[in-house]
Amino acid sequence: MSVFQVDCAGMHYDLRGQKIIALAPSSLSAQQEEFIVVRGKSGAGKTTLLSILGGMLRPTEGRVHLGSVELTALGPAARAKLRQTSIGFVFQSMHLLPYLDLLDNTRLAGGSEARARELLEQLGLGDRIHHRPAELSAGERQRGAVARALVHGPALVLADEPTGNLDPESAALVLEAFQSFRTNGGCLMMATHSQEPIAESRTVYLGPKGLHSADER
Amino acid sequence: MSILRLVTKELLLRRWSALLAVSALGATVAAALFFFLLARSNEGETRILQRDMGLNILILPPGTSLDAYWAQGLAPGSMPVEFLLELEDQGVANRLVPMIKRRHNWQGREVLLTGISGEIFKQGKTMKPVFGRVVEPGSLVLGDEIARLLSLEEGASVELLGRTFGISRVLAPVGDEQDVQVFLDLGDAQSLLDLDGRITEIEALECHCSEEVADPLAALRVELDPLMPGAVIVRREALADARRDQRQLAGRFLQSGFPVIAGLCALLVGALCMLNVRERREEIGVLRALGKSSGQVAALFLGRAAFLGLLGGATGVLLGGFLASDLGRVLFETRAGAVNLELDLVLVALFVTPAFAAVASLIPVALAVIQDPVRVLGETS
Numbered sequence: 001m002s003v004f005q006v007d008c009a010g011m012h013y014d015l016r017g018q019k020i021i022a023l024a025p026s027s028l029s030a031q032q033e034e035f036i037v038v039r040g041k042s043g044a045g046k047t048t049l050l051s052i053l054g055g056m057l058r059p060t061e062g063r064v065h066l067g068s069v070e071l072t073a074l075g076p077a078a079r080a081k082l083r084q085t086s087i088g089f090v091f092q093s094m095h096l097l098p099y100l101d102l103l104d105n106t107r108l109a110g111g112s113e114a115r116a117r118e119l120l121e122q123l124g125l126g127d128r129i130h131h132r133p134a135e136l137s138a139g140e141r142q143r144g145a146v147a148r149a150l151v152h153g154p155a156l157v158l159a160d161e162p163t164g165n166l167d168p169e170s171a172a173l174v175l176e177a178f179q180s181f182r183t184n185g186g187c188l189m190m191a192t193h194s195q196e197p198i199a200e201s202r203t204v205y206l207g208p209k210g211l212h213s214a215d216e217r
Numbered sequence: 218m219s220i221l222r223l224v225t226k227e228l229l230l231r232r233w234s235a236l237l238a239v240s241a242l243g244a245t246v247a248a249a250l251f252f253f254l255l256a257r258s259n260e261g262e263t264r265i266l267q268r269d270m271g272l273n274i275l276i277l278p279p280g281t282s283l284d285a286y287w288a289q290g291l292a293p294g295s296m297p298v299e300f301l302l303e304l305e306d307q308g309v310a311n312r313l314v315p316m317i318k319r320r321h322n323w324q325g326r327e328v329l330l331t332g333i334s335g336e337i338f339k340q341g342k343t344m345k346p347v348f349g350r351v352v353e354p355g356s357l358v359l360g361d362e363i364a365r366l367l368s369l370e371e372g373a374s375v376e377l378l379g380r381t382f383g384i385s386r387v388l389a390p391v392g393d394e395q396d397v398q399v400f401l402d403l404g405d406a407q408s409l410l411d412l413d414g415r416i417t418e419i420e421a422l423e424c425h426c427s428e429e430v431a432d433p434l435a436a437l438r439v440e441l442d443p444l445m446p447g448a449v450i451v452r453r454e455a456l457a458d459a460r461r462d463q464r465q466l467a468g469r470f471l472q473s474g475f476p477v478i479a480g481l482c483a484l485l486v487g488a489l490c491m492l493n494v495r496e497r498r499e500e501i502g503v504l505r506a507l508g509k510s511s512g513q514v515a516a517l518f519l520g521r522a523a524f525l526g527l528l529g530g531a532t533g534v535l536l537g538g539f540l541a542s543d544l545g546r547v548l549f550e551t552r553a554g555a556v557n558l559e560l561d562l563v564l565v566a567l568f569v570t571p572a573f574a575a576v577a578s579l580i581p582v583a584l585a586v587i588q589d590p591v592r593v594l595g596e597t598s
Contacts, residue, residue, distance in 0.1 A: 051591040056506055058589065076587065077510065084508025095503045095594060099230035100223075107218055109507050132230070148507075 001067060002029040003156055003187035004053060009062030009072070010210070011048050023048040025062055026210035032155075035182050036189045037198050040206035046191035047092065049206060050158040053189065054089050055079035066156065084110065088149030090159035094141045096133040102144045103129040110152035119147040122180075124173050138165040146174050150181055157181060159190040220516045227521065239528045241489055246533020246570055247540065249475075249482040254541035254556050256471040258549050263467040265551040272420040273457035274310050274437065276300075279447030290329065290394065291318035295415035296448065301337055303444040309437050310421035312344070313337045317406040317417050321399075323377060324367050329398045330377075332406020339424075354402045356385040362396035377401075378409045423457050433457065486529075486570070487577035490522050494581040501585040502593030511586040518582045519575040526574030530567045534558070 010025035023045035030036055038046050051057035052064060055071050056079075064071045066086065071079065083089070088109065096105045102125060106116040120129050123143040133141050142165045149157050157178070163171040175198065178188050182200070190198075204211050228235050277286060278296035286292050301315055317332035335351045338344050352358050357377065359369060364387040369375060373384045382401070390396055407413050423433065430436050434452045441450055494501075497518070504514050538558040545556030585593050 047591075051589075054506070056589055056591040076589075080505060080508045080510060082508070083506065087508075089506055091506070091594065093594075095499065095506070097223075097500060097503060099227040104218060104226070108504075 002031055005029040005065040007063045009052055009059040009064050011059050024208055024210035028211050030187050032185050032187055033182050034187050035201040037201045037203045038191045038206055039203060044206040046206055047160050050160050050191055054087050054158050055083055086155045088154040088157040090145050090149045090162045092160040094145040096141055096144055098133050101130045101132050105144055106147045106151050109148045116151050119150055122177055123147055139170050142166055157188045161192055220520060223517055224521050238525050239532060242486060242529020243532025243536055245482045245485050246530050246566055247537035249479050250533060250537030251541045252478045253475050256474055258545050258556050260467040260471050262549045262551055263463055267460040267463050270456055270460060273423050273453045274421040275451040276419040277449040281449045292417045295412055295417050298414055298416050300445050305339055307440050307444060309424050309440045311339045311424050312422040314420045315416045317412055319410055326366055328363050331398050331400050332403040333400055334403040350400055352400050352402045354405055355382060357382045358386045358400040359384060360388055360396040360398045361390035486573055490574045490577035491581050494518055494578050498585050498593050502590045505590040514586050515582050518578050522574040522578035523571040526571030530570030534563050534566045
């Protein structure tokens with residue numbers, strides 16, 4: 001069974017009488033241990049696609065399944081519960097809580113303290129676990145957000161530009177953590193502007209006509 | 218991670234903001250409480266001051282001609298003292314003072330002999346006596362002018378109507394009829410003047426002064442006439458109306474002013490709490506994105522608001538109570554005007570403030586949790 005299945009999911013809204021297409025109807029599915037990289041121009045709808053897959057936004061058309069559950073048929077409370085157990089999300093703007101230190105921010109998503117410490121060590125933040133976001137660099141905050149997405153052992157991790165603020169060395173640590181997650185049975189989808197190739201990943205492109213594979217470019 | 222831990226961490230990091238919020242809440246509660254306490258004390262003080270202006274109902278024996286009464290300053294006839302017993306069960310006049318008044322030429326001077334007793338209260342109530350005068354049997358109390366004219370001093374013995382009395386007291390001058398009055402015990406007066414079991418007038422205090430009564434004199438007559446058939450009832454209009462109007466004004470000031478002040482304070486508390494939650498919408502989005510339930514998110518924000526509300530309420534009670542008490546000591550002189558911060562008032566402030574803060578916070582929290590987390594976070598592209 002696929003980890004997720006997107007069937008012609010699209011998103012549009014009216015802005016002062018003008019129809020804005022946030023995501024052209026798109027279809028996609030992914031299996032366990034799959035790493036999907038979504039590339040596309042700014043405004044193509046990468047964040048919207050990740051948000052729909054994460055159950056944080058309801059598409060205006062199409063359907064999304066997470067495992068056997070139709071995500072688009074669930075109400076806000078059921079989607080929130082599903083996020084807590086099955087989905088990890090790395091926001092483009094990190095969104096760490098300013099009053100919690102890195103360890104508490106990571107544990108906010110659930111999981112054990114030992115697992116949180118282990119992930120923070122793996123991401124090179126072992127000596128910063130008791131520092132608050134304001135005391136960290138943008139790159140450190142970004143890695144902290146990655147740890148928070150992985151800590152509760154979700155089936156699917158959605159990452160929006162997780163390496164955008166990182167130096168090559170830190171980016172490598174993040175990708176290493178993602179690959180470790182994948183090889184342990186997880187499924188991962190990452191949106192990025194970067195054209196850098198990512199090992200053992202499948203790249204899809206998002207444009208005005210929706211998702212298409214690299215071959216269709 | 219528990220909600221309590223999150224609230225504690227947030228308050229510790231933003232302690233100065235929290236302190237400002239508590240101060241603002243405290244100042245708001247203090248303002249409302251300050252107004253309420255002073256307005257209530259003002260009402261009490263007004264009641265006492267207006268009461269002390271004097272008795273405003275006069276009850277005279279049946280058949281008394283008012284032109285004769287006002288010409289002589291007394292009623293020529295008399296009525297049975299039992300009328301007083303009848304007056305115990307009515308609700309329009311209180312602080313009943315029975316008297317006997319007669320003119321008498323004493324040592325070459327015209328004096329107003331006044332047999333008097335202490336107050337009798339309606340419906341068996343016990344109140345602090347203010348009116349009337351308790352004169353010990355066998356003694357006299359003299360007005361200042363008559364004592365001066367007759368060269369009489371406290372402690373002296375004098376003869377009146379063939380009986381010897383001791384002068385127990387000479388009153389200070391007051392500038393009215395009292396200065397030429399000779400007060401004696403009502404029983405002594407009845408005996409000396411051959412009026413056993415009789416009185417010539419009753420003075421009393423109107424009870425309806427805090428209520429709107431279209432025709433106060435008619436209201437008095439409706440209730441008193443059946444109890445004292447034929448008695449002449451006089452309402453000293455200027456005195457009674459002034460007392461009623463002033464008491465009603467003080468009451469209206471409290472009743473109309475407090476809701477306005479409380480409403481404005483509630484608006485301020487509500488705005489503060491709503492503003493606080495709106496500024497933290499991002500956190501709501503993060504928590505919802507991480508799968509926290511709307512109940513957990515609401516508990517986090519409402520718990521914080523209630524906690525700060527409780528601290529603000531306590532601060533307000535202390536501050537408002539202290540300021541009102543301090544100013545009250547300067548403004549009000551009677552015991553009724555004393556500023557009292559009762560326990561139930563404290564409990565109301567301590568309950569209402571956090572409850573209202575939580576309810577005010579609930580609105581923006583509810584608006585945020587029903588939206589998709591991404592919209593709250595502004596992450597849509």
